[in-house]
Amino acid sequence: MSLASGPFSVDPLSKGGARPVKVSGAISFNDVLFAYPTRPDALVLGRPLERSGGGGQRRGFSLEIKAGETVALVGASGAIKSTGMQLLLRFYEPTKGVVALDGRDDSKLNVHWLRSQIGYVGQEPVLFSTSIFENIARGKEGPTLEEVQATARAANVHEFIEGLTDKYETNVGSKSCLLSGGQKQRIAIAGAIIKDPAIMLLDEATSALDSERQAQVQAALDRLRMLSKRTTLIIAHRLSTVRNADSIAVPQDGCICERGSHAKLISGSSSVYTMLHDQATACDGTGAATAE
Ligand SMILES: Nc1ncnc2c1ncn2[C@@H]1O[C@H](COP(=O)(O)OP(=O)(O)OP(=O)(O)O)[C@@H](O)[C@H]1O
Numbered sequence: 097m098s099l100a101s102g103p104f105s106v107d108p109l110s111k112g113g114a115r116p117v118k119v120s121g122a123i124s125f126n127d128v129l130f131a132y133p134t135r136p137d138a139l140v141l142g143r144p145l146e147r148s149g150g151g152g153q154r155r156g157f158s159l160e161i162k163a164g165e166t167v168a169l170v171g172a173s174g175a176i177k178s179t180g181m182q183l184l185l186r187f188y189e190p191t192k193g194v195v196a197l198d199g200r201d202d203s204k205l206n207v208h209w210l211r212s213q214i215g216y217v218g219q220e221p222v223l224f225s226t227s228i229f230e231n232i233a234r235g236k237e238g239p240t241l242e243e244v245q246a247t248a249r250a251a252n253v254h255e256f257i258e259g260l261t262d263k264y265e266t267n268v269g270s271k272s273c274l275l276s277g278g279q280k281q282r283i284a285i286a287g288a289i290i291k292d293p294a295i296m297l298l299d300e301a302t303s304a305l306d307s308e309r310q311a312q313v314q315a316a317l318d319r320l321r322m323l324s325k326r327t328t329l330i331i332a333h334r335l336s337t338v339r340n341a342d343s344i345a346v347p348q349d350g351c352i353c354e355r356g357s358h359a360k361l362i363s364g365s366s367s368v369y370t371m372l373h374d375q376a377t378a379c380d381g382t383g384a385a386t387a388e
């Protein structure tokens with residue numbers, strides 16, 4: 097049996113599907129199996145139970161995130177952290193099992209509506225070839241320059257923008273405007289913040305920043321979390337950015353193998369999290385949480 101879902105099974109322009117009026121932001125992955133369409137036989141989410149005598153059965157990926165909770169995904173490279181977010185955004189459909197928002201199967205929701213509830217900053221942020229203003233403003237309908245500037249301040253990118261000749265009108269696609277990865281990320285973060293979504297997904301959103309800038313962006317994100325209790329799923333390689341999460345989930349071999357607070361996980365001497373922490377600390381002392 098092929099484990100993959102259809103490559104283009106999600107139509108982003110579909111008019112169908114429910115658009116609930118109220119969103120709390122609870123997320124759940126219920127017994128999800130998933131393989132990428134290009135590698136239909138390689139199970140990415142879920143794992144075979146053969147080793148424990150499962151007779152070809154599979155254990156699905158399950159994860160519960162309460163509304164307003166901040167959960168950090170910490171795991172080795174390739175441990176399905178980004179894939180989990182892509183399923184949540186419905187870039188792919190699970191082969192089996194359900195991803196749900198507020199208890200509703202998200203395949204029954206309108207896909208455009210679903211994505212409008214989620215702020216997403218990816219590992220390699222993509223900016224549109226237009227002005228910085230437009231890139232930040234597209235998260236909201238018709239924001240004023242003052243709103244865009246306030247958001248840029250919160251993402252610690254306002255000063256940088258003000259230092260450019262054309263300021264907020266600078267075209268990020270022009271050859272004269274070469275942005276570093278960190279500058280792009282902060283603009284993308286500002287775009288996610290102005291949306292004020294029920295759910296925020298941050299995939300290593302601060303990894304391309306130097307430690308000083310990272311601390312500033314992290315402080316801004318923490319502040320925003322305090323102001324608005326939104327559900328946040330964060331993937332970060334640095335432990336310093338995940339210590340304050342309500343809980344940490346550690347994916348391994350297609351499933352979550354550990355879950356708990358930093359203090360709880362670090363006290364278990366045999367935990368994967370402790371191993372990642374020790375390796376990272378031994379490598380460079382920064383507490384980068386991913387073993388690569
Ligand atoms: N588009 C794709 N097509 C096929 N396989 C993929 C694709 N994207 C990821 N994978 C595979 O899925 C698995 C999980 O990848 P994923 O990107 O979710 O890992 P990750 O935990 O985010 O890793 P990293 O910390 O390096 O970003 C890996 O084995 C990867 O090779």
Ligand SMILES: [Mg+2]
Nearest residue numbers: 177178179219
């Ligand atoms: Mg990733």
